[in-house]
Amino acid sequence: MVGEGGYEMTQDFTRDKPIYSQLVDLICGDILKGKLQPGDKMHSVREYSLEVGVNVNTVQRVYKELELMDLTETKRGQGTFITTDEGRIQHLRENMKVELVNQFLQSIAAFGFSKEEIIQTLQRKGESK
Amino acid sequence: MIQLQHVAYNYQRQEVLKDISLSFPIGQIIGIAGENGSGKSTLLKIIAGIQRPKKGTISLHKESLSRRHADIIAYLPDMDLFYSFYTTKELFAFYASQFSDFSIHKALEVANFLEVDVNVKLKKLSKGNRGRAKMAATLGRNTAYYVMDEPFSGLDPIVRESLLKGLIRYTNMEEQSIILSTHELHEVEPILDQLIVLKQGEVIAQDDLETIRFETNQDAVSWMKYVTKEKVK
Numbered sequence: 001m002v003g004e005g006g007y008e009m010t011q012d013f014t015r016d017k018p019i020y021s022q023l024v025d026l027i028c029g030d031i032l033k034g035k036l037q038p039g040d041k042m043h044s045v046r047e048y049s050l051e052v053g054v055n056v057n058t059v060q061r062v063y064k065e066l067e068l069m070d071l072t073e074t075k076r077g078q079g080t081f082i083t084t085d086e087g088r089i090q091h092l093r094e095n096m097k098v099e100l101v102n103q104f105l106q107s108i109a110a111f112g113f114s115k116e117e118i119i120q121t122l123q124r125k126g127e128s129k
Numbered sequence: 130m131i132q133l134q135h136v137a138y139n140y141q142r143q144e145v146l147k148d149i150s151l152s153f154p155i156g157q158i159i160g161i162a163g164e165n166g167s168g169k170s171t172l173l174k175i176i177a178g179i180q181r182p183k184k185g186t187i188s189l190h191k192e193s194l195s196r197r198h199a200d201i202i203a204y205l206p207d208m209d210l211f212y213s214f215y216t217t218k219e220l221f222a223f224y225a226s227q228f229s230d231f232s233i234h235k236a237l238e239v240a241n242f243l244e245v246d247v248n249v250k251l252k253k254l255s256k257g258n259r260g261r262a263k264m265a266a267t268l269g270r271n272t273a274y275y276v277m278d279e280p281f282s283g284l285d286p287i288v289r290e291s292l293l294k295g296l297i298r299y300t301n302m303e304e305q306s307i308i309l310s311t312h313e314l315h316e317v318e319p320i321l322d323q324l325i326v327l328k329q330g331e332v333i334a335q336d337d338l339e340t341i342r343f344e345t346n347q348d349a350v351s352w353m354k355y356v357t358k359e360k361v362k
Contacts, residue, residue, distance in 0.1 A: 015348035018339045
């Protein structure tokens with residue numbers, strides 16, 4: 001996924017995924033972490049494209065995607081805002097969790113680990129923390 | 130929309146471009162990549178109306194293109210073609226005298242954004258700052274198309290990043306398009322809509338960047354290497 005950052009520096013992207021979907025993930029992450037709060041106003045397409053150093057058309061697609069996911073709403077003449085519907089954000093949270101776990105399960109299977117031994121390791125990690 | 134149909138170019142017996150058909154819509158940033166000598170500069174000069182194709186046609190909004198179209202297309206050459214005793218400000222004044230669409234106000238704004246001291250003579254500027262001054266002069270023009278030959282070449286990563294941001298900031302993707310050639314694909318990729326790969330005067334591949342990533346799971350650099358190799362076989 002996209003690296004840490006957030007400060008004024010052009011974003012780095014992984015090579016195997018469309019840039020728009022990496023930006024969607026980045027913003028979803030900011031919503032889940034609470035960096036973007038319900039009702040927050042988002043940057044304009046132009047401002048955001050300048051911030052991340054990405055084509056305006058790509059950012060337009062990102063905003064369209066977020067709107068389709070019901071995570072943002074556009075108010076005419078005012079701009080785009082993070083949804084105030086907590087249910088949507090909860091839904092995103094659950095989806096993201098499942099998606100991350102699935103990715104993780106795929107990668108442990110690729111190395112031939114069993115779920116059981118991984119769960120043990122996870123538990124140990126969790127306790128020692 | 131700029132349209133090239135079956136365009137060919139040669140210097141005497143050396144074929145530089147062979148049977149090129151391409152179209153460039155408004156509202157996109159289009160990259161042209163390819164090894165040295167693949168014909169990128171010649172193609173850009175033909176698009177800019179500076180060179181005429183030996184065969185084929187080029188049209189803009191269905192009208193055939195000629196040198197007069199210099200007022201619809203702003204061209205940034207890869208060489209330093211400016212009087213080196215000019216300061217950047219004087220360069221802008223020169224541009225204003227040549228192009229009725231040139232806005233000194235906008236050029237100064239771009240120069241300020243790129244942090245160029247406009248009162249220093251071009252020859253006294255570092256290469257990076259000369260690249261920035263050239264970019265500011267080009268973006269100072271208000272044209273439907275910007276055609277830029279290697280705008281980032283030989284510049285350090287910080288200059289390249291500021292130029293990329295200048296391009297995003299000072300063009301309007303609803304009314305304008307940028308066509309640029311580059312070797313710095315990795316850095317330029319995030320601002321591109323589509324990429325055209327040339328090899329030995331032919332277009333060997335052309336696609337949207339998002340499609341390339343989505344369908345091939347490759348970024349522009351590895352995709353370009355892949356299509357260039359495929360062509361050799």
